[in-house]
Amino acid sequence: MANTQKSTRKSIRKLNPLRLAIVVGVFLCLILIGSATGLVLYSIKDMPAWNPTVLQPNLPSNIYDKDKNEITSIYVENRVPIQFDKIPDKVVKAFLSIEDIRFYEHKGLDLRRIVGALLADIKAGKAAQGASTITQQLVKRAFLSPEKTMKRKIQEAVLAVQIERRFTKDQIFEMYLNQIYFGEGAYGIQSASQVYFGQDVKDLNLEEAAMLAGLPKAPNNYDPFKDMEAGTKRRNIVLESMVRYEFITRAEADAAEAKTVTLTGTKAKQYDTYKFPYFVDYITDTLIAKYGEDKVYKGGLKVYTTLDPKIQTYAEQAMANPKNFPQSKTDDKGVIQPQAAVVVLDPHTGYIKAVVGGRDHKQKRQFNRATDALRQPGSAFKPVAVYGPAIERGQAPADVVDDTLTKFGSYTYKNYDGKYRGMITYRKAVAYSVNVAAVKVMKETGIIKSLNFAKKLGISSLVMSETNPNRNDENLSSALGGLTWGVKPLELAAAYGAFDNDGVYIQPTAIIKVEDRDGNIIDQVTPKKTIAMKKTTAYLITSMMESAVDYGTATSASLGSRPVAGKTGTTSDDKDAWFAGYTPELVCVVWMGHDDPKHMNKVYGGSYPAKIWRYIMSKSLSGVPVKEFQKPDGIVLATVCSKSGKLPGDTCPKEDLVSDVFAKGTVPSMHCEGHTPVEVCAESSQLPTDKCPQRVTMFFLNGKEPTDTCKTHVGQPLPPPKPGTPVCNDPLHGGILYLALIPGPTEQGGCPPEVVQNKVFSEGQAPTAYCDIPEHQLTPKPPEDTGSPGTQDTPNTTTPVNSPGPDKPNKPNKP
Structure with a gap:
């Protein structure tokens, strides 16, 4: 027994570490090979079927109105195919230098580049360098989704090898240059040359060729229309790469880098007009923000929108009518000023019915004042x-x-x-x-x-x-x-x-549904409430x-x-001038102002904006039955004193009583404490001076009587009024006190001064009825006779104290 235990311990001690390491290594390698094989087989199993027609140009996206009628297609025919032998040598070399220098040597995969990219990624601690060949890029755009997974990479590699077996290098290069996206809706090198430089690709110079070659990596980031500095930096990287691979000399690169690229293409000068441009632009921007330019411009989407073409047309008509604007002129950018914007939506669904972001529309996706x-x-x-x-x-x-x-x-x-x-x-x-x-x-x-x-x-x-x-x-x-x-x-x-x-509140939306090219619904919008x-x-x-x-x-x-x-x-x-309003059916907002804010003469919210609003809404609702705003449960009616907001008291003048609506539970429970009549300036509601042209008697809440003298009409203050309430003590009243009738500036008659007495009453004791003696009643003053024959009476043009005026708040400064 003892000898057996010794023999076991001796066997354990003699276990060879190298042998163990080899066994474990082989086992791990088998697992790794098996896993890799399984992943490859799994990826190939799900790989898209080989279909050469997929390499053909992609489909435009179609936009439809609320009735599913097509409005427009986004960038239809914005790809102009070109044969490879028509493409200048400098364009080919620019792409080779920056995208795939060993394109004519590899069979679809560049193993040296893959290893180099892997080492660069490890050194940077992130994905710092791409390794896709031109063939792989063509595969990615034609066959696969843009997701970055190992499965997709394997499929990409397999399909790239298949393409290399079926097409020549020049054919692959031609498909690539006709397929890739350059930004601004341009697909293919020929369209890009026209969009950015207004010329055929055969006429490109070196710096223009380098600019275009730098775009496919990130078209939105390097788009010179949007960011010339970023686009120029990318161009220079391409030129330096061409020097590195000896496609051009150092002197040629320096000369090209010193030049400023001039954009003379269709983006800068003209574009194909399309219906309802501001609404379409808003739809396009919304789609791009969600799906990216590539999918929107070539993905064949079907986009169903909330656009009401009738309302949109009325809004565009109103904005195009110069009579709806003050005197206008064109600014130094060629834009007419002042500008305006209109939005119409359905308040019950959040559906945007119309969008007009300016008085004119000169280029695709231009600044939209209505939404931005x-x-x-x-x-x-x-x-x-x-x-x-x-x-x-x-x-x-x-x-x-x-x-x-x-x-x-x-x-x-x-x-x-x-x-x-x-x-x-x-x-x-x-x-x-x-x-x-x-x-x-x-x-x-x-x-x-x-x-x-x-x-x-x-x-x-x-x-x-x-x-x-x-x-x-x-x-x-x-x-x-x-x-x-x-x-x-x-x-x-x-x-x-x-x-x-x-x-x-419903978050507004302009899109109801989006389908892909095969009719599958990829987005069904439900507005958030x-x-x-x-x-x-x-x-x-x-x-x-x-x-x-x-x-x-x-x-x-x-x-x-x-x-x-x-x-x-x-x-x-x-x-800035606005009118925001609504009926039970629609909401409409109109804004007017200069793009570079500046004073507008006699332009108020109640003038031109309200005029535009009225035109759009009256046309849009023509033939629609009139209905009232729906009153919800919990609304009650009550009469209160308009000076205190409380229930009427004994001394509240009848003209100060108002009936109004309240939410149930908010009707006041306290009564008005009383009013005091005070003669004031009709314009300032302050104590009058001898310069005030009109004076009126107003009732003020007790303790709220004015104490300041009129600052509008500076003059000598009038003697302070006698304290108390003026009452008529004419003997004809038989000892009963009545409120005295005091004539205003446009009245005559009233209780004679000798029977008028100012009397102080305790709360609730003052009389509420006015003098009823016929001879004391007030009558309007007759117009003054100027003594000039043939003249007409001139109406009083003084603005009453409660007359409406233009809606102009004071300049908003921080208090």
């Missing part, structure tokens, strides 16, 4: 960032705010017309676009809460303090649309759409904006019996 321009929204931002969040937190259209000259911090906020109305309801503040009221409402609601509400409505350009502590939108100027960057017309349209859609506010909030904001159209700053957008809600917006420096 960030501009200051002015007062059009008030419903989104001021009154929407205020109503959402429980305020009501009949709530009041004190419209007086106001200073917050070092900045004084002013109204566009220099007039101040005292206590004013939210509804009137929206209708007449009162700036001071908007600032105070935002301050009461909270700036952060207000901006967060706007972000829920899809406004993505707001800058918050956590992103930029030094320059952001967390200030009261945001209430007036004074933003760091501004807003895009498309985003503002979608935000207004939420008010028109029971408070549900978010409940941004209560249904009652959306309805109340809509009701307030209806007032702006009914009697406020937006009357020029009225569609007659058809209900319209909308808001004007004009920056104080008149650089």
